[in-house]
Amino acid sequence: MSEPAPPMQQRARSASSIGIDQVSRRFAADAVALDDVSLDIQPGEFFTLLGPSGCGKTTLLRLLAGLDQPDSGLIHIGGRSMQGVPPHRRSVNTVFQSYALFPHRNVRENIRFGLEMQRLSAAEISRRIERTAALIGIDKLLERGIDQLSGGQRQRVALARALVNEPDVLLLDEPLSALDAGLRGRLQIELRRLQRQLGMTFVFVTHDQEEAMVMSDRIAVLNHGRLAQIGTPQAIYEKPADEFVARFMGHENLLPIKKSDATGIETPIGRFSGDFAEGAYLLLPPQSLILHRLDQPAAPDCIEAVVDECLYRGGMTEYRLSCSDWPLVATLANQGRPGPAAGDRVRLEVVTRAAAVLQAEGDG
Amino acid sequence: MPKLARDTQHLLLTVTPGVLCILVFLVLPSLYLMGMAFLTNGPYGLPTLPLSLQAFRELAGFGFLGWSPGNLYTLLRSVWQTLLATLIVTLIAYPAAYYISTRPARWRALMLLAVVVPSWTNQVIRSVGWMNILAPGTPLADFAARLGFIEPQMGLFPSQFAVIIGLVYNFLPFMVLPLYAAFEKLDMAQVEAARDLFASPLSAFRHAVFPQTLPGLMAGVVLVAIPAFGMYVVTELLGGGRSMMIGNLVARQFAQASNWPLGAAGALIMIAVTLIGLKVLRNLGRRLGGDREVVL
Numbered sequence: 016m017s018e019p020a021p022p023m024q025q026r027a028r029s030a031s032s033i034g035i036d037q038v039s040r041r042f043a044a045d046a047v048a049l050d051d052v053s054l055d056i057q058p059g060e061f062f063t064l065l066g067p068s069g070c071g072k073t074t075l076l077r078l079l080a081g082l083d084q085p086d087s088g089l090i091h092i093g094g095r096s097m098q099g100v101p102p103h104r105r106s107v108n109t110v111f112q113s114y115a116l117f118p119h120r121n122v123r124e125n126i127r128f129g130l131e132m133q134r135l136s137a138a139e140i141s142r143r144i145e146r147t148a149a150l151i152g153i154d155k156l157l158e159r160g161i162d163q164l165s166g167g168q169r170q171r172v173a174l175a176r177a178l179v180n181e182p183d184v185l186l187l188d189e190p191l192s193a194l195d196a197g198l199r200g201r202l203q204i205e206l207r208r209l210q211r212q213l214g215m216t217f218v219f220v221t222h223d224q225e226e227a228m229v230m231s232d233r234i235a236v237l238n239h240g241r242l243a244q245i246g247t248p249q250a251i252y253e254k255p256a257d258e259f260v261a262r263f264m265g266h267e268n269l270l271p272i273k274k275s276d277a278t279g280i281e282t283p284i285g286r287f288s289g290d291f292a293e294g295a296y297l298l299l300p301p302q303s304l305i306l307h308r309l310d311q312p313a314a315p316d317c318i319e320a321v322v323d324e325c326l327y328r329g330g331m332t333e334y335r336l337s338c339s340d341w342p343l344v345a346t347l348a349n350q351g352r353p354g355p356a357a358g359d360r361v362r363l364e365v366v367t368r369a370a371a372v373l374q375a376e377g378d379g
Numbered sequence: 380m381p382k383l384a385r386d387t388q389h390l391l392l393t394v395t396p397g398v399l400c401i402l403v404f405l406v407l408p409s410l411y412l413m414g415m416a417f418l419t420n421g422p423y424g425l426p427t428l429p430l431s432l433q434a435f436r437e438l439a440g441f442g443f444l445g446w447s448p449g450n451l452y453t454l455l456r457s458v459w460q461t462l463l464a465t466l467i468v469t470l471i472a473y474p475a476a477y478y479i480s481t482r483p484a485r486w487r488a489l490m491l492l493a494v495v496v497p498s499w500t501n502q503v504i505r506s507v508g509w510m511n512i513l514a515p516g517t518p519l520a521d522f523a524a525r526l527g528f529i530e531p532q533m534g535l536f537p538s539q540f541a542v543i544i545g546l547v548y549n550f551l552p553f554m555v556l557p558l559y560a561a562f563e564k565l566d567m568a569q570v571e572a573a574r575d576l577f578a579s580p581l582s583a584f585r586h587a588v589f590p591q592t593l594p595g596l597m598a599g600v601v602l603v604a605i606p607a608f609g610m611y612v613v614t615e616l617l618g619g620g621r622s623m624m625i626g627n628l629v630a631r632q633f634a635q636a637s638n639w640p641l642g643a644a645g646a647l648i649m650i651a652v653t654l655i656g657l658k659v660l661r662n663l664g665r666r667l668g669g670d671r672e673v674v675l
Contacts, residue, residue, distance in 0.1 A: 115568035129576035
């Protein structure tokens, strides 16, 4: 960090790594929440656990907080084994999905709870509260009751209550899911900036793939308690490991590969020549499909399709197409020219550079 | 007759029956009682004029033979026995309510029913039941005698012990139910948040569980302590002269001693003590609950 460090930035030095080694957790014989998950989180990383509800992401977060114990496997935080360490002996704090603020305490009393429990001196407590409240922008709310706060304000108080303890790791369990879209977007940026500024390890849980991509250094995608893929947002979006990850990241153009040989692959919409990896599906992200009107000069290697529906999305229009009876989705930036309409025939240019080959679900 | 606005008509129609009930069955009798307390007890056992403070003087212990502390003892004993019974009820009901609230749904209903069903039986019958359990020669009495708590051949009743048992047994459901309601909607996330914020299990209970159950606890205390303070049947049947409560004193003045002004004065004192108790409870609730109103 080049700029002069404000007091809280000194915490960057103690940001902790997390090691999760073959961790499993089952709640009943047939309800496996986590199945043999191993992953490592770097100190100071913004790490996101992404997946649909019931995929085990919140369970994993609870194991890190110490609110639940794994049935097997080991968890290390900052190199120290967490086996048998109760939540109040871990330098880990959580922002809960429901915020879980104490309604019988006002904002200041909520924030000071963790400091009181650690028996810090009164001077240190008020110093930390003032600093954190200023950092989060709630210094005007300190004397308010919890029931006098808006959703966004509660979210900030919950964040301040966790951050004021200056933990080695901050856990966030879908902290933004209850907020409306605009506020949510602003807080995403703010949280990201805060994490960079503090250099603290953040483990963030969400089911929203866009939120995960915007905020994270790395993402782990979980499916039915198993780790489906781990990587940077770009790697996960552009090179999803399997069909599940691709669909969860919002991809719709997945073409089953019928035959593949040294010179190319065969799909329901035609043959693509090139050097492709082995796999079950060809993924064509929207940016790999370029739409041309029939009357425009044709590029080589184009395939024909019919427009079924046009969905106006502001900056771009989404076209739902049929290509040899196979549904495809392509987009076109709205640049003031009239685009094709429903029923029009179009040509599709496939940029195979931007395409990816992926495995069937669970094979990856 | 001037035409009333529709709203006013509705108001009169809906509120009048309630107001009349309160007026006829609460306000008027209370005023009657209040007036009675300031009358003089006549030679034939009937309240007569002139107005005087004679009843209150008698209640404080001033009789023909000079001052005796008997009535004051009765009042203090009432307070003491009420506090003790309420404390024991709370100690039993708090863990019980928590336990019931954590059972599977079908068990919860059954266990709550088990708590409530005994109170559908008449208080007298239940007290007689306890007489049979605590009487001389019963296994329980023999056991207590062998441990040296009572003389051999004596029973566990009549005694203050039996009165406390009777009070606890009678009022347990009134503490279990509101506490159960509080535990059932307990926000476990708050408890986990406390644990996450460095609270030991005991501190988490103190700071995250107890405050959430405080309104239920306060409701239970009100529901148990007020009727226990006025208890008459249980003390009459299970207690001897040394465990008499103020309810018995009042009843005796109307039924046997024919000193209605004294009985009325006793009843007024009961109301006063109850109001003071509520005020104390309210202040306590405010202190424990962080300035939130937990008692109405």
